[in-house]
Amino acid sequence: MSILIAILVLGGMCLFFGALLGYAAVKFKVEGDPLVEQLDALLPQTQCGQCGYPGCKPYAQAIANGEAINKCAPGGEDTIKKIANLMGVDVQPLDESHAQDNTPKVAFIIEEDCIGCTKCIQACPVDAIIGAAKQMHTIIADECTGCDLCVAPCPVDCIKMIPIAQTTHNWQWDLNRINVKTIDADDYSNKQSNNVKTNTTEEVNV
């Protein structure tokens, strides 16, 4: 008898909670797939296609459908970590075929060499190149995502990817990297030797 009561009670609870869950599923149904949106928000939006998908959103869709999370080269480790966190999976190292440095870069057209073929304009996913046929092209540096998709189509190889230079605006308090100038102890007493050394950097200020 007591067994029967136990079974009835538990069965009743099962039914009740099942009904509750079922009701909740109908009542609080989430429209659309917010996961894709969340993933898309994590991706760097360079639209570079290095992941094998035409843009960030398609890759986000693919991740939501089970694609590997380690294919975003511009995002690098940080993005992988964030995606892993969101998806609840382990962090993987960046896909080896994509292993490259992901320092932020911008494209730069060597304007003397440009023949005005418009091929790069067609390749640019964010319309950051202006120019017309037989006219010199140039890159809107502020809009460039550094995806380097324009480099390959250029028939005269006049597009270079240039790392974004460090200026006093975007400097990040990295005291260890300050170029400390050493001066000779004897030289010091000589007043005003006019050779003010400059910080030579190969980077171009964009």
Next chain:
Amino acid sequence: MAFFIASSPHEHNRNKTSQLMRLVIYATIPGVFAQWYFFGWGNLIQISIAVCCALLTEFTVLSLREKPNGKAIKHQLFDGSAILTAVLLGIAVPALAPWWIIVIGAVFAILVVKQLYGGLGHNPFNPAMAAYVLLLVSFPVQMTNWQPPLSLMSTHLDFANTLSTILTGYTNEGYSVAQLRTHIDGYTMATPLDTLKTNLTLGLTIDESRKNMVFGENFALGWEWINLGFLAGGLFLLAKKAIHWSTPVSFLLSILIFTFIAYTINPGMNAPTMFHWLSGGTMLGAFFILTDPVSGATSVKGRLVFGALAGFIFVIIRHLGGYPDGVAFAVLLCNMAAPLIDLYTKPRTYGQINSNNTTKELT
């Protein structure tokens, strides 16, 4: 000639954590002196064993954890935190407890409570108190074999006898700890708190219990002076600004309020405030344990809540709990509550209109 690059501020008041720790250790001297005066060498021996074990454990763990770019082990070993933990544990254990008690305690405090949580600054619990509770729960017999004050003992307990008792369990003359605790009249002496608890279960009132000679003329023979010693040390720390006034004040006030309530309700069954203040580990807890910054609350408001909560739990345990003293348990329970207290006592940032908003967001 190279230029030195550093981030501001370039000036520093040149206080060091190790100095702070050293100051706290010095501040225990009056209390330890009183302990020595009334109870003999026992606790000093316990303290020395504890310090050795703690340093050894700390050294082992630091060697294992050493990172390639880590700071020198020596630097961390002698930052004073391990020594302080050992000193507090040595003070807290019964003077004649066998040597392995303090060894287990010290190793547990450093290895498990401190280092396994990430080392200095990362332990959620006070190491000394956590180890004390471990010992109390695991070895109740050894941990309740409290030695009566020297003046009440039939045997003369000198240094050699104490050492021998701690190491072998017997004095040189062959007395066991149990025999040492026996009064000339033939009954076993306990701490005042123990006596009170036992007598209450036997149906005796407080006033009747206090006729027992372990209570002495005032509140608790020996213990009152030990507590006053720790109070003096605590006041020294306050004067040196090594600890903040908030925690001890709120703790002692909280004890005052709750014991006063209990005493007014039933004076026969509840001891007066002064007894609670000056017996057991109250002052040690108030000035040396609860003020441990690592496991306590951080803001002033938080510390006030923290101390008051500790006082409340302390009174509850002493009055209603199974153990005679409640400092260690109160501290551990409050350690657990500290993060929550911190969360709800976050100060209002300058210029912030409504601090409730952020608190809500956080929860």
Next chain:
Amino acid sequence: MGSILARIKQGRWWKFHGGIHPPEQKFLTMHKPIRNLPLPKVLVLPLKQHIGQKGDIQVNVGDNVLKGQPLTNSPHPMAVPIHAPTSGIITEIKNTLVAHPSGLSELCIFIKPDEKEEWVARHICQDYKQLSAQEILTKITNAGIAGMGGAGFPTNVKINTKVATKFLIINAAECEPYITADDLLMREHSSEIVDGIKILNKVLSAEQILIAIEDNKPEAIKALKKVTGSLDNFHVCVIPTIYPTGGEKQLITRLTGLEVPQGGLPSALGIVVQNVATCFAVADAVINDIPLIRRVVTVTGKALEKPQNVWALLGTPIKHLLTQCGYQKQSPEHLIMGGPMMGFSLPSIDISITKTSNCILAPSTKEIPKDNNEVDCIRCGQCADVCPSQLLPQELQWFAKAKDHDQLQKFNLFDCIECGACAYVCPSQIPLVHYYRIAKAEIRQQQQQDLKAEKAKARFEARKQRLAQEKIKREEKHRKAAEARKAAMNSNTAQAKDAKSAVAAALARAKAKKAQASDDNNDKKSQVSAAIARAKAKKQAKDGIATNKTTTAKTSDRLTKEKNADDQEVLDSITSSNTETTKPNTKKQNSNDNNNETATKEKVLTKAEKIALAVAKAKAKKAAENSSTHHTDSNLNSIDNDINNQNNTDDINAKKQRIAVAVAKAKAKKQQQSTESKNNQSKESS
């Protein structure tokens, strides 16, 4: 307002949270007058010496400039001009180290003084009371005045508020240890400062003027009280000395009990705060028409024999100041621009004084130790006790180390004023402010990146939409054209009928021809196709050899063998094309070599050469691509050969062959075209 004024008059100040009492060390310089220095050999003027934009350069290298002549100019409101501090010649305009904690370079103008001190034409204002607010604003803007307390916010922007100003607070607190520049300026030029305040107040028309000064400057207080004694809305507020009283927000709270709302500006409360040195500069600019070309700098520290306040021209190299003050070199050298609490270390001694540099601190090695004994935080909470912004520095520190940006923002990291009080008291000697700065920079960068990503996404979506629309439009156009044709066909006019029948006839003819061709010419055609295919293979083998880029010797060997084996029978048919292709190949190689040479030598190219170079580059690239696709091509060729050897009666085979022929033809054509154009162009270029 009334009660605030009452309290101010009684000298009862509000309290702000926290604060510290670092050793003041002002005795080093506070008893000596401000000294005038001889001219340095060179002045280095960074274009940007304030918060905002840099102006456009108005001068060229080699120009002679007069004292006070503007060097930059910009219509942008956040760009303040800079002026020549003395007369001289501009020797250089280039990037060099500037006074910034990063030790990075910015564009600077180098002036070699000619020691004549010739002024530009000045318009000295006899009575500034006659000037309108707008005139004063223009004068301040043209004088290039930016806040001289440290941040360097353009003064003209700050005083141009739309909100009615209740309090004009003059910040003379100077709470940082060591610095006495404002103290000395107040003692020596109190009447000019009051003139400056009056000028500012003509623009602001504040109800009350509060001059806040810490009680450790008795002489300055006396001087100010003397000159403001007769003025009724001036209040010299003597406030207790505690660091960081001089912080704008802290000062406002101290004097008025009000708090600047989070993320807001003091002007929201009807308060404007100006530095006392700025007031002096304003007076100089408006009355004497002297732009901001000099400032008082405290040169102090125990590494100096004669620490003193000096009048330094903007652009004076620090080396000059230190030499004048008897600098004893330390090892390692440690120079701080600004005070010991908020200043930054300098990476070089050649950096120059800017509008915001109020102090050069050269401490001895003992004075400011350089050991960094950072240990773990023990949560002692001392940092939270001294934080003037009432933050929880220890919590922030943990979040900063864990790079938990969300939590950092929830704990109001951006309300940190970087005063350094927390790091000053930290017993664990954690460089807390440094962690916050890094975290702040990271968060700012992250925000910028997010913004950029958002923009990129929008642009990408817009582009996708545009492409889709273009496609639809194109399809629409085609459809319409087709429909028009159809309509024309279907309409029952005679013309349409004619056209229809003509089309039908043409189709029939084509069919018939096709059938015939497939019946009769199968063998012939397949032979031709094979020949062309082989020719192509051979050419590619040569390409591979000629370019020598990616093709391995093995591939080319195989190709050559293939050629030798198969080509005997059709040698005749391909001889002509072979000779045709060989020539340009060699040419191409030459041009490649040229290309390399020119690239390495970096010659200045003529236009024609440039074109040739561009073409050569394109070809080289194509050739590289070709050689990389050799494998597939040779596969195709072998398929062709197989087809050749088989019995050709099979229908499917015939079809396959036709396809192969088409492909081969297309390829051959392309090849020919390119060689032709190549020939033409190489002729042109030569």
